[in-house]
Amino acid sequence: MLFINRFLLFLFFFGSISIATANKVTQNLFINRGVFTTVKSTTFPYFAFNSTTTFAPLNTVISILKTDTLIINVTNNDTIKHGFNVKNYAGTSFTINPAASISTTIIPTQRSVFIYYDHLNYPKNTYMGLAGMISVKDKATDIVYYWNLKDHLTSYNQQLAITNATVNWSNYYPDYFTINGKSFPDVQLDPTVKINNNVNDTIYIYVTNTGQSMHSLHFHGFHPKAAYVDCQKIKANWVKDTWGLFSMDAIILKMVPDKKGKYSVHDHNLVAVTGGNTHPNGMFTIMQIN
Amino acid sequence: MPVFGITNSLGAAAKIPAKILYCNEGDSLVLNAKSISQKDHHTIHLHGTDADTRNDGDPATSFWLIHQQDTTYSFRAKYAGTYIYHCHVDDVVHVQMGMYGLIVVRAAGAVKTAWTGGPAYDKDYKWLMSEVDSVWHYHIPPHDTIADTTHIPKYIPNYFLINGECGAEITNDDSIKIKGAQGEKILMRLANIGFLTNRVIFPSWLNAQIIDSDGRPLPNAIINDTCYILPGERYSIMLLSNTQATANVTVDYIDMNTGNTTFSNLVPVNINGMIGIKELGKKSNRLSVFPNPASQSLNVVITGNMKPDYIEVYDYIGKKVLSTPYSNEIDITKLTEGLYILNVISEKEIMHCKFIKQN
Numbered sequence: 107m108l109f110i111n112r113f114l115l116f117l118f119f120f121g122s123i124s125i126a127t128a129n130k131v132t133q134n135l136f137i138n139r140g141v142f143t144t145v146k147s148t149t150f151p152y153f154a155f156n157s158t159t160t161f162a163p164l165n166t167v168i169s170i171l172k173t174d175t176l177i178i179n180v181t182n183n184d185t186i187k188h189g190f191n192v193k194n195y196a197g198t199s200f201t202i203n204p205a206a207s208i209s210t211t212i213i214p215t216q217r218s219v220f221i222y223y224d225h226l227n228y229p230k231n232t233y234m235g236l237a238g239m240i241s242v243k244d245k246a247t248d249i250v251y252y253w254n255l256k257d258h259l260t261s262y263n264q265q266l267a268i269t270n271a272t273v274n275w276s277n278y279y280p281d282y283f284t285i286n287g288k289s290f291p292d293v294q295l296d297p298t299v300k301i302n303n304n305v306n307d308t309i310y311i312y313v314t315n316t317g318q319s320m321h322s323l324h325f326h327g328f329h330p331k332a333a334y335v336d337c338q339k340i341k342a343n344w345v346k347d348t349w350g351l352f353s354m355d356a357i358i359l360k361m362v363p364d365k366k367g368k369y370s371v372h373d374h375n376l377v378a379v380t381g382g383n384t385h386p387n388g389m390f391t392i393m394q395i396n
Numbered sequence: 397m398p399v400f401g402i403t404n405s406l407g408a409a410a411k412i413p414a415k416i417l418y419c420n421e422g423d424s425l426v427l428n429a430k431s432i433s434q435k436d437h438h439t440i441h442l443h444g445t446d447a448d449t450r451n452d453g454d455p456a457t458s459f460w461l462i463h464q465q466d467t468t469y470s471f472r473a474k475y476a477g478t479y480i481y482h483c484h485v486d487d488v489v490h491v492q493m494g495m496y497g498l499i500v501v502r503a504a505g506a507v508k509t510a511w512t513g514g515p516a517y518d519k520d521y522k523w524l525m526s527e528v529d530s531v532w533h534y535h536i537p538p539h540d541t542i543a544d545t546t547h548i549p550k551y552i553p554n555y556f557l558i559n560g561e562c563g564a565e566i567t568n569d570d571s572i573k574i575k576g577a578q579g580e581k582i583l584m585r586l587a588n589i590g591f592l593t594n595r596v597i598f599p600s601w602l603n604a605q606i607i608d609s610d611g612r613p614l615p616n617a618i619i620n621d622t623c624y625i626l627p628g629e630r631y632s633i634m635l636l637s638n639t640q641a642t643a644n645v646t647v648d649y650i651d652m653n654t655g656n657t658t659f660s661n662l663v664p665v666n667i668n669g670m671i672g673i674k675e676l677g678k679k680s681n682r683l684s685v686f687p688n689p690a691s692q693s694l695n696v697v698i699t700g701n702m703k704p705d706y707i708e709v710y711d712y713i714g715k716k717v718l719s720t721p722y723s724n725e726i727d728i729t730k731l732t733e734g735l736y737i738l739n740v741i742s743e744k745e746i747m748h749c750k751f752i753k754q755n
Contacts, residue, residue, distance in 0.1 A: 257653070275654065276654050276656060277654070278653045278654050279550065279653055280653060318653065319652050319653045320593055320626060320652040320655075321652075322593075322626035322627045322628050322629065322652075324443070324627075324628040326441075326452055326454055326457070327446055327447070327448070327449070327452060328446060329444075329446060329610065329611075329612060340618060342615075343615045344609060344612070344614060344615070345610075345612040346609055346610040346612065346629070347443075347444045347446070347610045347611075347628075348444070348610055348626070348627075348628040348629045348630075350593075350624065350626030350629055365448050367448055367449030367450075367452075367457070368449055368456075368457035368458075369449065369452070369454075369457060370454050370456055370457060373627075374626070374627040374628030374629075375591045375592075375626075375627045375652050376487050376488035376491060376492075376591060376627070377488060377548070377551050377591050378652075379487070379488060380488065380548060383547050383548055383549070384545055384546070384547055384548075385486065385488045385489075385545060385546045385547075385548060386456075386488075386544070386545070387545075392456060392457060
């Protein structure tokens with residue numbers, strides 16, 4: 107009950123997850139500019155796709171059923187031109203001028219996960235935060251978690267917030283690593299990240315890597331199975347304890363725990379388990395199996 | 397340079413990596429561990445074995461060993477494959493300092509197949525890739541054991557390792573460089589415990605097939621000369637050369653943030669001679685076949701007292717392609733060109749030999 111209350115509280119305050127059950131779902135997105143606060147309370151400029159005109163660092167997770175038709179309306183709330191695109195879904199690429207809006211439609215056919223992002227000046231706008239997840243569930247009762255992996259370099263965010271500024275990506279060395287915008291231990295308070303389930307539950311983890319870096323997610327205790335892969339198609343139905351995701355990869359992992367206990371999940375590039383050079387303030391969460 | 401290590405006896409010198417631990421599918425493995433460390437705590441994490449929380453060696457979920465403390469870790473090796481063990485205390489530092497090694501779970505009964513009932517191999521190589529940033533080793537980042545935090549410097553590796561060796565050491569190490577014969581099936585067990593991505597590129601004539609990852613068979617073998625191995629991943633790759641040649645396997649170390657190749661190791665590979673003819677000669681007092689290579693039929697000759705019941709033929713990825721009651725001549729016209737393993741099976745024993753089918 108405590109878990110459910112916390113989850114509802116989370117939705118109430120942040121309004122960042124839209125779960126729909128109707129056949130036709132409309133999702134409004136606004137391109138906002140704001141400030142990201144790290145686990146060590148440092149800040150840097152950031153962009154995000156939010157469901158209101160108020161900036162929040164977590165991009166809206168759009169959650170629909172495979173039988174739904176999704177209509178996305180995107181309004182550019184920023185002062186510069188932006189883009190919108192759904193990766194691996196044809197006909198969804200748009201340029202949006204300041205204060206202008208576009209609309210696009212997604213008709214899924216199966217349990218799947220897509221990355222929606224700002225493709226203009228790639229990777230600049232995506233890196234600055236404009237990349238989120240569309241999760242397509244098979245059934246409304248599916249147990250689902252959403253993990254959007256991301257890496258950040260404070261000095262690059264400060265530089266790229268300036269219009270027309272560039273950085274040298276061959277020198278990129280991020281100082282923060284997040285899941286849904288949070289690092290350990292803050293991420294443990296996010297019920298969309300922290301797995302808290304029972305033995306024999308069927309758990310689906312929707313994972314996107316919208317960062318610039320590769321990430322290698324290692325699961326303690328279990329070998330999840332790839333239920334859906336969008337890029338590394340060859341890995342469909344593979345069963346592994348360590349899942350490598352290249353930049354802009356998306357995957358759905360299915361896990362049925364066979365034993366209780368606490369089990370870590372973390373990037374096995376162990377440098378990415380740091381935040382502001384402090385270990386373990388990085389890409390790291392602990393599952394609770396009851 | 398200073399290292400931390402895991403050794404098999406007290407007082408032994410720490411080396412990178414620690415010794416390989418072997419067991420067979422179905423075995424229960426028990427590790428007696430003792431921490432001999434005046435400065436920091438330690439654990440042994442059984443990476444990929446799906447151990448329960450108590451035996452996982454993760455201090456975030458269970459416990460660590462202080463100086464002079466001992467414990468046992470155990471797990472059941474349900475799946476053959478390649479695994480890793482490493483310290484999980486302040487792991488970014490302790491792994492970098494060298495506290496890691498491989499666990500190899502062989503097929504049941506130590507049969508030379510990738511897993512029980514899986515594809516057969518003649519020899520295997522174990523490569524554990526990693527890197528060293530020598531600055532970290534000479535100026536070890538201190539671990540605050542109260543807060544369980546560590547402040548680390550920028551990671552700039554300057555040594556790029558396979559089994560703890562690099563450069564000319566690799567080209568002189570018979571346990572790393574690949575040596576085999578035409579028709580010989582070589583299983584490569586590859587693992588990455590570093591903080592960079594590895595890209596391993598085999599010469600095309602080695603006909604590399606990726607057959608398992610992280611201790612689980614792939615749904616379908618992947619024919620690919622190139623395998624990316626991100627930190628913590630393991631892959632098994634079967635090599636079978638249909639020619640005699642010499643070349644190098646390239647092992648790249650790729651920066652995970654930029655995608656740039658930081659360094660490349662070249663591992664010599666030398667395929668010389670033919671396995672089929674040599675082995676048949678060696679085993680001619682028990683089981684032999686002729687002609688070899690064969691195109692239409694194969695004559696099976698057994699010396700000794702064996703009373704064979706039937707014959708099975710497997711292709712080189714371990715798929716059974718023929719099963720027939722024993723006869724001293726079998727029809728192989730329906731087999732495609734390639735290398736096969738013939739098993740002659742009796743109530744008491746199984747004998748096998750290889751043959752090549754050609755059209």
